[in-house]
Each structure stands twice: as structure tokens, then as C-alpha cells.
Amino acid sequence: MIAHLCCSVDAGYFLKKLKEDFPDEKITGFFYDPNIHPYSEFKLRSLDTERICRKLGIEYVEGEYDYESWLKAVKGKENEPEKGVRCSICFDHSLEATAEFALKNGDDKITTSLLMSPMKSQEQLNSIGKVIKRKYGIDFYAPDYRKKGGTQAQQIYAKETQMYRQDYCGCIYGIWQQKQDQEIIDELLSPVTRQILPASIEERLEIYKKRLEYEDEGSEYKIIKENFLNYRLLRGSVKFKVKSEKCKTENPGQTFGGAKGKWEIEDSYILFYSYLQRPARGRIDFVKDGIGYFNRMQIIFVEITKFNEILNKKYQNVKEITKSPPSIEEEVEFREKITNTKYSLSPIIIVDEIKEKYEVDIEAKVYPDIREILIKF
Ligand code: SF4
Known part of the structure; x- marks a missing residue:
């Protein structure tokens, strides 16, 4: 039998019961979730589902992340509510892929851990099962393991084994509907630097990868939750003023800001926790030891050489930081070293060399959040 698996919490108890019901049957777990957004969440759910299969001695296969075919399948149904038409198509898509996999594998029966989810309609799943039988000649086994305290037992098992618990169904449209009241929908953000941000899916x-290592080496551990102040940079731009003499030489005959100069984009790197209430235009008050203090909004400019010196890095220029940024911990450590408060939210901007006049615009959110922490005993 091929058991389509959607996530560890639904798969764990479901597979346990399935093994009890079919002690002599070879059950293969087929993780097929191309609906999951983003890809890192797909990998996270897959990792944790595979872990549970290993615990239960069930063979695990990760299906293809054919996201584009899923998007095409649900096209036009983006705004459907959960349990609506989009979800039916989504189940069709998963169960058809499972049936095709079963045929290739020589199996004659499929089932799905979606049957465990209180958010999914059993009726919808059963009617899709009938279509599968007609189309592929494959049986759809649909036990209701939620009955007789199954849902509670499922939750206990998930807690005991410290499974990963997602807080949204999976697709990009579902996230939008389920999280639209949140200030930040983190699943829809991805930093261009590929830096691992606190409380992100990547973190x-x-x-969860580290936890697997601990389990493999037999170490005791706990995953706990912690409240903290999170931050997301949504947009930032830094411009410097080109002096009028340079403008005139390079662009004869043109006028710039009343012939006084023009603003050009500065290569810059904005540090974590840099917060600005409104755009600021001004000049550097003074420079001391590679650090320039701006005359507005407590903005601090730091030359790349100073940044390298403090963090023991070897960046040739600011563009290199963007390609291979330091960790958030290093950025916070740097902030602590050059400001006088541990709770500084002053904008700190790294530049190749400090110029005279700047225009800075930063849109960022600072907000209370919860993150998971892994503790090894
Ligand atoms: S809400 Fe869930 S079941 Fe519905 S389409 Fe999105 S991922 Fe599929």
C-alpha cells in the first residue's frame, strides 16, 4: 500500500494505526506536497515526516516538488476558501500523483494522511477516492482514525515525539487567507542575501536538521519556544550627493538640483535592527575611526574596513557583503560594539567610504515574535 503523506503530525499517528490494521502489508510513505509554499517549508515538512517514518520503520519516498503543475491545476481558484474547490483540486492532484506512483511501484491500494486533518473534508477525500478507483483501478482506503479519541491520541503522539507543527495548511493562497491579519507574513518574504533570519522557515x-543529528548520535535534547524582538527589513535605499563640480564635468550643460548636485544610489548594506521612522536627508556631522555620525535620526555610517576589522572579515567592498552576508548574530554583535546601548535600533549602514551628504529611506518592521530554540542536554 502507498500512503500519501502530507506532514509529520498527520502522518505519525495515521501510520501507526495503519501498521496495526495491516501488520503483514508493506506500507510505503509517499510525501507529495507540491502545493507547499515556500520550498524551504516543503523541505522542512518532508524532513520531519521522513523522521517519523524512520521511527516507525516505514519506507519513505519524497515526491517531486512540481510546483508549476500545481499552480496550473488551481489556476482561477486562488480566492476559494479552505475546504472549497481549490482544496478539492489540490487533493485530486496529490492523490492522482500517489495513484500513478502506486501503479509504477506495482501497488494496488493507496490511502492518505490528509484523512487525519480536522481541517480537511473526509467527504471530499472519499469522493476523490472513488474517481481514483474508476480512473486507475486502484483502491482508496479511507479509515477514520480521528474517531474514538484518535485526534487526542494524535496530538499526544506529536507532542511526545516533538514533531514540527506548521501553522498554515500549505499553499500560498491559503497563507494569504489564514495570515492576512498578521503584521508580517514571513512565509511570503525571502531575503535577497539568503541570510537565515530569526524565526524564519530556514532557521x-x-x-530540525540539527535535531536529527542529535537523535542519530543518541543525545538528549528539547525544542523550546522563546519570545523575542524580531525584525524584517522590507525596503531600503541610500543615496549620496554628487558634488556640483563633478556633475558639471561629467554632464556639461545639465543642471542638478539647482546646479548644486544630484543624488546617486550608494552601494550600501543595512544592518539588522536598523529602524527609521521616516526618510532622512542630511550630512555627516563628524567621522571618527571609520564611523560617520549623521546629523539626522541617529543614523550611523560605517566604512567597510572598520566593519571587517570588528567582525574579522575580509570583504573587498559592500557588494560582497550582500553576496555572502554575516550571520544575524554577527550583525547584532557588531551593533553592540559600536553603539552605547544593547537595545539600539539606530540605522547602521555599511558603505565603501563615507561621503558628505546622504538621503536614507528604510522601511522595516520591529515586532514581538516567537522562535524555536534547540537545547542539547
Ligand atoms: S488550503 Fe491547503 S488543501 Fe487547500 S489548496 Fe491550499 S494547500 Fe491545498
Whole structure:
């Protein structure tokens, strides 16, 4: 039998019961979730589902992340509510792929852990099962393991084994509907630097990979939750003023800001926790030891050489930081070293060399959040 698996919490208890019901049957877990957005969340759910299969001695196969075919399948149904038409198509898509996999594998029966989810309609799933039978000649086994305290037992098992618990169904349209009241929908953000941000899916993926290492080496651990102040940079631009003499030489005959100069984009790197209430235009008050203090909004400019010196890095220029940024911990450590408060939110901007006049615009959110922490005993 091929058991389509959607996530560890639904798969764990479901597979346990399935093994009890079919002690002599070879059950293969087929993780097929191309609906999941973003890809890092797909990998996280897959990692944790594979872990549960390993615990239960069930063979695990990760299906293809054919996201584009899923998007095409649900096209036009983006705004459907959960349990609506989009979800039916989504189940069709997963169960058809499972049936095709079963045929290739020589199996004659499929089932799905979606049957465990209180958010999914059993009726919808059963009617898709009938279509599968007609189309592929494959049986759809649809036990209701939620009955007789199954849902509670499922939750206990998930807690005991410290499974990863997602807080949204999976697709980009579902996230939008389920999280639209949140200030930040983190699943829809991805830093261009590929830096691992606190409380991001990527951070969780690292934690859950580490936990597997601990389990493999037999170490005791706990995953706990912690409240903290999170930050997301949404947009930032730094411009410097080109002096009028340079403008005139390079662009004869043209006038710039009343012939006084023009603003050009500065290569810059904005540090974590840099917060600005409104755009600021001004000049550097003074420079001391590679650090320039701006005359507005407590903005601090730091030359790349100073940044390298403090963090023991070897960046040739600011563009290199963007390609291979330091960790958030290093950025916070740097902030602590050059400001006088541990709770500084002053904008800190790294530049190749400090110029005279700047225009800075930063849109960022600072907000209370919860992150998972892995503790090894
Ligand atoms: S809300 Fe869930 S079931 Fe519905 S389409 Fe999105 S991922 Fe699929």
C-alpha cells in the first residue's frame, strides 16, 4: 500500500494505526506536497515526516516538488476558501500523483494522511477516492482514525515525539487567507542575501536538521519556544550627493538640483535592527575611526574596513557583503560594539567610504515574535 503523506503530525499517528490494521502489508510513505509554499517549508515538512517514518520503520519516498503543475491545476481558484474547490483540486492532484506512483511501484491500494486533518473534508477525500478507483483501478482506503479519541491520541503522539507543527495548511493562497491579519507574513518574504533570519522557515529547517543529528548520535535534547524582538527589513535605499563640480564635468550643460548636485544610489548594506521612522536627508556631522555620525535620526555610517576589522572579515567592498552576508548574530554583535546601548535600533549602514551628504529611506518592521530554540542536554 502507498500512503500519501502530507506532514509529520498527520502522518505519525495515521501510520501507526495503519501498521496495526495491516501488520503483514508493506506500507510505503509517499510525501507529495507540491502545493507547499515556500520550498524551504516543503523541505522542512518532508524532513520531519521522513523522521517519523524512520521511527516507525516505514519506507519513505519524497515526491517531486512540481510546483508549476500545481499552480496550473488551481489556476482561477486562488480566492476559494479552505475546504472549497481549490482544496478539492489540490487533493485530486496529490492523490492522482500517489495513484500513478502506486501503479509504477506495482501497488494496488493507496490511502492518505490528509484523512487525519480536522481541517480537511473526509467527504471530499472519499469522493476523490472513488474517481481514483474508476480512473486507475486502484483502491482508496479511507479509515477514520480521528474517531474514538484518535485526534487526542494524535496530538499526544506529536507532542511526545516533538514533531514540527506548521501553522498554515500549505499553499500560498491559503497563507494569504489564514495570515492576512498578521503584521508580517514571513512565509511570503525571502531575503535577497539568503541570510537565515530569526524565526524564519530556514532557521527552523536548520534546527530540525540539527535535531536529527542529535537523535542519530543518541543525545538528549528539547525544542523550546522563546519570545523575542524580531525584525524584517522590507525596503531600503541610500543615496549620496554628487558634488556640483563633478556633475558639471561629467554632464556639461545639465543642471542638478539647482546646479548644486544630484543624488546617486550608494552601494550600501543595512544592518539588522536598523529602524527609521521616516526618510532622512542630511550630512555627516563628524567621522571618527571609520564611523560617520549623521546629523539626522541617529543614523550611523560605517566604512567597510572598520566593519571587517570588528567582525574579522575580509570583504573587498559592500557588494560582497550582500553576496555572502554575516550571520544575524554577527550583525547584532557588531551593533553592540559600536553603539552605547544593547537595545539600539539606530540605522547602521555599511558603505565603501563615507561621503558628505546622504538621503536614507528604510522601511522595516520591529515586532514581538516567537522562535524555536534547540537545547542539547
Ligand atoms: S488550503 Fe491547503 S488543501 Fe487547500 S489548496 Fe491550499 S494547500 Fe491545498
